[in-house]
Amino acid sequence: MAPFGGWEMPISYASGTIAEHMACRATAAMFDVSHLGTVVLETGNAFDDLQRTLTNDLGKIAPGRTQYTHLLNRDGGVVDDIIIWWVSENNIQVMPNASNTDGVLNALNGGRDITNERAIIAVQGPTARSAVSKVAPDVVRIKRRTVAEIQCAGVNCTVAGTGYTGEDGVELAVPAGDAPRVWDSLLEAGVTPAGLGARDTLRLEAGLPLHGHELGPTISPLEAGLGWVVAWDKAQFVGREALQSQRENGVQRTLVGVATVGRRPPRDGATIEVNGEQVGIVTSGNYSPVLGHGIALGFVAPQKTTGPCEIRVRDTVLSGSFVPLPFVAHRG
Amino acid sequence: MDTPSDLRYTSDHEWVRIEGDVATIGITDYAQDALGDVVFVQLPSAGSTVKATASISEVESTKSVSDIYAPLSGEVIEVNEALEADPSVLNSDAYGKGWIFKVRISDPSEISTLLSASDYEDLLGKS
Secondary structure, X not given: OEEEOOEEEOOOOOOOHHXXXXXXXXXXXXEEOOOOOOEEEOOXXXXXXXXXXXXXXXXXXXXXXXXXXXXXXXXXXXXXXXXXXXXXXXXXXXXXXXXXXXXXXXXXXXOEEOHHHEEEEEEEOOOHHHHXXXXXXXXXXXXXXXXXXXXXXXEEEEEEOOOOOOOOEEEEEEEHHHHHXXXXXXXXXXXXXXXXXXXXXXXXXXXXXXXXXXXXXXXXXXXXXXXXXXXXXXXXXXXXXXXXXXXXXXXXXXXXXXXXXXXXXXXXXXXXXXXXXEEEXXXXXXXXXXXXOEEEEEEEOOOOOOOEEEEEEXXXXXXXXXXXXXXXXXXX | OOOOOOOEEOOOOEEEEEEOOEEEEXXXXXXXXXXXXXXXXXXXXXXXXXXXXXXXXXXXXXXXXXXXXOOXXXXXXXXXXXXXXXXXXXXXXXXXXXXXXXXXEOOHHHHHHOEOHHHHHHHHHHO
């Protein structure tokens, strides 16, 4: 177990990070992601409040759909990256990262924090849906990026076709007291429990950003290659002026993927070099269980994003090359 | 945790098997469990001379990197090259196929600085 944003989280279960990772790619794995916050907005103003605050356009979706979006600061930096579950007309659930729930509550002028009332179980992988259907037959209704209330193991749950692994799958918000029973029934259905370690290596292979690494208060969505999260059609959202200026003047750095030769993991903080000259820095790196070599995300000067490069880890130089993201194709 | 009684140990969680003037070195069951899945081992160079307590190798898991220290001074006479292709044996067989390197001991008096199995178990009990 390891402390994580005020929660005690398992790094791995008995089978170990790599076996858990491969189970998610080959069959189905489940993660306890209860540390994600949930703030429920139930008033008629919720839609307008979110539109004025967050970068994405909620008008592009409707009740029963989900959306990935950002909360920025005035400088255009990412305070948090958020998933919205628009469950029904007057039930919009805003899900920030573990430690950012209070900041999001402040930015939204209220909302009800129900984080401690529910657990969230993410079931991910090519057989995730068929496994979940054994305990929740209605899961067939939950298409990618949709959300609905259905019964799981006899309990009313809110279930969304979302995830953070690059695989198909669903996330189940379960009343906290019923979570052990739902977890156990999924275990019986053959789903492999997986910890934070596999969650991180999976999202890294999928090229998905982690707040505190590829996103943060001094990193803009444009730098992180997430321009699609920004709805320029909207006249207002927090940070729009700063981001507009960055859009017009160009970014100073851009997020890239680097594949390295050999098994040695590149690590957060290592330098990225081209012909011996530093061009950037690694923000996340590890060994890729699927590819069998090192992979890294990092920021480099925008003109240095193709061809060979090296990553310097302490006194060792790993040869590598810039590669398109994701490292492992999404199937969800 | 498995702590074979015929081996010696260090407080840095290495095990040492002494056969004549040759010491075979690896990481303990406790160490492999704490590290998690090992994905890379940087082997020392065969033929190099090492001094006791010097850092001579690194073991990397999916979650962290850990230094390996030479428990005894001497010449590295063999390294476990099979670890380059499959470092996971450090997890599955820490005291067997997971050995990392062998040293020809140059100063046998250093052997007395190593921990016995029961000393090492006491150390784990306190940590």
